[in-house]
Amino acid sequence: QVQLKETGPGLVQPTQTLSITCTVSGFSLTSYYMQWVRQTPGKGLEWMGFIRSGGSTEYNSEFKSRLSISRDTSKNQVFLKMNSLKTEDTGVYYCARDSESSPFDYWGQGVMVTVSS
Amino acid sequence: DIQLTQSPSSMSASLGDRVSLTCQSSQGIGNYLSWYQHKPGKPPKPMIYYATNLADGVPSRFSGSRSGSDYSLTISSLESEDTAIYYCLQYDEYPFTFGSGTKLEIK
Numbered sequence: 001q002v003q004l005k006e007t008g009p010g011l012v013q014p015t016q017t018l019s020i021t022c023t024v025s026g027f028s029l030t031s032y033y034m035q036w037v038r039q040t041p042g043k044g045l046e047w048m049g050f051i052r053s054g055g056s057t058e059y060n061s062e063f064k065s066r067l068s069i070s071r072d073t074s075k076n077q078v079f080l081k082m083n084s085l086k087t088e089d090t091g092v093y094y095c096a097r098d099s100e101s102s103p104f105d106y107w108g109q110g111v112m113v114t115v116s117s
Numbered sequence: 118d119i120q121l122t123q124s125p126s127s128m129s130a131s132l133g134d135r136v137s138l139t140c141q142s143s144q145g146i147g148n149y150l151s152w153y154q155h156k157p158g159k160p161p162k163p164m165i166y167y168a169t170n171l172a173d174g175v176p177s178r179f180s181g182s183r184s185g186s187d188y189s190l191t192i193s194s195l196e197s198e199d200t201a202i203y204y205c206l207q208y209d210e211y212p213f214t215f216g217s218g219t220k221l222e223i224k
Contacts, residue, residue, distance in 0.1 A: 037161075044204075044215060044217055044218065045161070045204055045206075045215040045218075046215070047206075047212055047213035047214065047215070058211060060211070060212040060213075061212065062212065094160055094161075096160075101166070101167075101170075102151075102163060102166045102170075102172055102173070103151055103163075103166055103206070103208045104151070104153070104161070104163060104206070105163055105166075105172065105173075107160035107161060107162075108160060109159075109160055110160055
């Protein structure tokens with residue numbers, strides 16, 4: 001069955017880089033877009049960006065050049081990297097699968113990230 | 118960016134009630150709107166996509182509709198398990214945007 005699971009550091013210091021891995025099973029990354037969404041106390045749910053089945057990416061300009069999404073199809077993993085972290089980046093980060101018919105049809109459980117010194 | 122305004126921000130209703138939640142878009146998005154149910158400690162669960170289509174496994178008491186730039190999620194007969202925050206999402210234009218949510222509680 002379709003499963004997604006995010007793993008990440010939990011605690012990151014301000015100005016440092018956040019790295020989260022989304023490991024998937026039950027489907028191929030070359031057949032689906034993969035989305036990243038976060039939920040923060042200040043802004044609620046925010047779409048961050050996605051990587052297409054072909055490997056190209058689209059980002060929310062809100063994150064300007066801080067954000068990078070990539071993948072390793074051989075490992076069934078999608079990666080989110082965001083630099084120059086601020087305390088306002090504290091929140092839960094989710095990866096989600098996107099199908100043509102139903103957007104964000106499967107989600108990971110999410111990973112809590114706290115940005116604090 | 119397209120803004121989605123959800124109303125009410127919170128509400129309570131009785132078991133068996135018919136409940137409608139609204140999401141208004143600041144720009145035309147066609148039917149590119151979906152609804153998600155979010156419970157504490159769990160990821161959002163897709164409920165409706167393309168404004169009116171029921172997502173897989175969602176009970177038939179849920180339905181979605183559209184009137185111009187106003188979108189609604191309706192629960193025909195409220196059950197206790199429906200307590201959650203409901204969010205709408207537009208996926209017509211980048212950046213995709215979410216509404217601020219409607220918190221639904223049982224009286």
